[in-house]
Amino acid sequence: MASVGHCLPTFLNGLLICVTLLSGLSVTAKPNRKPNIVLILTDDLDIAIGGLTPLAKTKKLIGDAGISFTNAFVASPLCCPSRASILTGKYPHNHHVINNTLEGNCSSTAWQKSQEPDTFPALLHNLGGYQTFFAGKYLNQERNSKYYNYTLSVNGKPEVHGAEYSKDYLTDVLANVSLDFLRYKSKYQPFFMMVSTPAPHSPWTPAPQYQDTYKDTKAPRDPNFNVHGKDKHWLIRQAKTPMSNASIQFLDNAFRSRWRTLLSVDDLVERLVLALEASKELDNTYVFFTSDNGYHTGQFSLPLDKRQLYEFDIRVPLMVRGPNIKPNQTSKLLVANVDLGPTMLDIAGYDVNKTQMDGMSFLPGRLNASSWRTDVLVEYEGEGHNVSDPSCPLLGPGVSECFPDCVCEDAFNNTYACVRSVAPSTNLQYCEFDDNEVFVEVYNVTADPFQLANIAKTIDQEVLEKMNHRLMMLQSCSGPSCRTPGVYDSSDGRSGSVRGTQRTSKTRESFSRPRRFFYGER
Numbered sequence: 399m400a401s402v403g404h405c406l407p408t409f410l411n412g413l414l415i416c417v418t419l420l421s422g423l424s425v426t427a428k429p430n431r432k433p434n435i436v437l438i439l440t441d442d443l444d445i446a447i448g449g450l451t452p453l454a455k456t457k458k459l460i461g462d463a464g465i466s467f468t469n470a471f472v473a474s475p476l477c478c479p480s481r482a483s484i485l486t487g488k489y490p491h492n493h494h495v496i497n498n499t500l501e502g503n504c505s506s507t508a509w510q511k512s513q514e515p516d517t518f519p520a521l522l523h524n525l526g527g528y529q530t531f532f533a534g535k536y537l538n539q540e541r542n543s544k545y546y547n548y549t550l551s552v553n554g555k556p557e558v559h560g561a562e563y564s565k566d567y568l569t570d571v572l573a574n575v576s577l578d579f580l581r582y583k584s585k586y587q588p589f590f591m592m593v594s595t596p597a598p599h600s601p602w603t604p605a606p607q608y609q610d611t612y613k614d615t616k617a618p619r620d621p622n623f624n625v626h627g628k629d630k631h632w633l634i635r636q637a638k639t640p641m642s643n644a645s646i647q648f649l650d651n652a653f654r655s656r657w658r659t660l661l662s663v664d665d666l667v668e669r670l671v672l673a674l675e676a677s678k679e680l681d682n683t684y685v686f687f688t689s690d691n692g693y694h695t696g697q698f699s700l701p702l703d704k705r706q707l708y709e710f711d712i713r714v715p716l717m718v719r720g721p722n723i724k725p726n727q728t729s730k731l732l733v734a735n736v737d738l739g740p741t742m743l744d745i746a747g748y749d750v751n752k753t754q755m756d757g758m759s760f761l762p763g764r765l766n767a768s769s770w771r772t773d774v775l776v777e778y779e780g781e782g783h784n785v786s787d788p789s790c791p792l793l794g795p796g797v798s799e800c801f802p803d804c805v806c807e808d809a810f811n812n813t814y815a816c817v818r819s820v821a822p823s824t825n826l827q828y829c830e831f832d833d834n835e836v837f838v839e840v841y842n843v844t845a846d847p848f849q850l851a852n853i854a855k856t857i858d859q860e861v862l863e864k865m866n867h868r869l870m871m872l873q874s875c876s877g878p879s880c881r882t883p884g885v886y887d888s889s890d891g892r893s894g895s896v897r898g899t900q901r902t903s904k905t906r907e908s909f910s911r912p913r914r915f916f917y918g919e920r
Contacts, residue, residue, distance in 0.1 A: 432526075432528075438686065438687045441594070441690060443597075463719040466728050467733050474777050478502070479496060505537045519592065529584060531576070533575050545567060545569070569595050576666075581673075600652070604655060611658055613654070624646070626639040649695045684718060685719050686718050688735070707816050712816075734757060740758055741760050775815065776818055777815045782795065797810075817868050826840070830866070841853065
């Protein structure tokens with residue numbers, strides 16, 4: 399079920415898809431001068447395997463008109479934990495959402511009481527004087543993305559939709575209700591609008607006018623496509639290589655369908671931007687476009703999913719246009735989805751230091767390459783079943799997201815945390831798994847952009863020890879401590895957070911076991 403109505407500060411109350419309006423402040427005498435803010439959030443949109451290709455109008459109207467961030471990462475490559483990070487500006491170990499279930503704290507009553515009142519939209523409304531509007535998929539509970547045959551909760555009132563394209567196709571419905579908000583909102587208050595599309599999430603149902611596009615398109619055959627992850631975590635190594643012809647045909651069909659659904663997102667973006675231009679509000683509006691996580695289609699012989707630590711799952715598009723942002727800019731500075739909330743509060747003139755957010759504002763003027771942070775944290779809590787999966791009985795209990803040919807995309811011990819570092823001198827990913835081995839994966843992403851070679855056993859021992867210390871520090875950080883200097887923040891490669899704490903041991907096995915990544919045991 400889903401919603402559209404007056405809810406404050408709780409947007410969703412556990413529903414799966416929502417369209418929610420927040421307003422009700424008194425009208426002032428002078429027209430608004432604070433900037434408006436629009437956030438368009440897609441679902442499972444990658445950047446590493448060509449996800450932006452169908453979005454030509456989006457790239458022109460947002461990316462070319464502003465700035466594109468090429469090193470934008472999510473705090474967790476799964477819908478609900480990632481969306482919770484966007485809304486709260488916190489890493490998962492601080493907002494305590496670990497998966498897409500109520501048991502995993504996804505829109506639980508406890509989360510609504512403890513975290514939701516301090517989400518950035520609630521702060522914009524309650525303290526910033528903003529009209530706030532939400533339309534689409536809010537958090538997530540299991541597999542809820544639909545394009546037809548769903549129920550919206552419209553300000554608390556159920557609105558049932560069927561399977562007629564002109565009335566029910568969800569991406570278009572979201573575009574229409576968003577345009578209605580722009581048409582009828584107050585002109586005397588700033589507004590925040592968040593539009594969260596179902597695309598390109600499964601079941602990948604395109605609009606009828608786009609169902610025959612991309613007939614000859616296939617998933618990209620990059621160097622990591624359909625190859626064995628020989629030096630990776632066991633879950634990656636268990637994938638069958640080469641994939642069967644049936645598996646490849648299935649993922650190619652899914653890849654085409656994903657692109658087809660994105661054409662309607664492209665139309666949505668165009669309609670919103672043109673509406674803002676027609677109302678003469680575009681010049682005073684920041685427009686953000688991003689995704690909750692990336693995606694893979696055949697990389698390391700994994701058929702279809704997200705959840706993994708690699709670039710294709712954790713790196714996402716991020717484009718921003720708005721006041722004082724010059725067009726046609728590209729930034730390599732490291733940003734994360736925990737930075738979206740702080741940035742939007744900064745736009746509204748709210749002091750982010752008054753919050754408990756872990757991220758930092760990348761508002762123009764804050765982006766100083768010499769002082770900007772050089773690492774972010776990525777966390778994921780693996781999921782599995784207590785009994786063997788019928789698709790894959792040979793692997794026994796503890797796995798999930800299994801395909802008919804016995805390739806599983808998740809497991810209990812697919813629980814990991816990573817430090818993703820980007821600096822002038824390095825482009826490094828360091829990850830540790832919470833398993834019996836404390837398995838480590840390390841990648842030099844500059845030399846190895848497709849992450850084919852795990853260099854954990856060959857990289858300099860001093861670097862490993864520093865990254866291990868930095869990871870443990872970030873896993874326990876909160877607020878300002880999440881923004882302390884990293885391993886590569888200074889020219890000599892040292893960091894104040896690890897200096898003077900070198901281990902004398904020379905084997906990876908001697909690292910102290912990392913602390914639990916989240917707030918409790920399974």
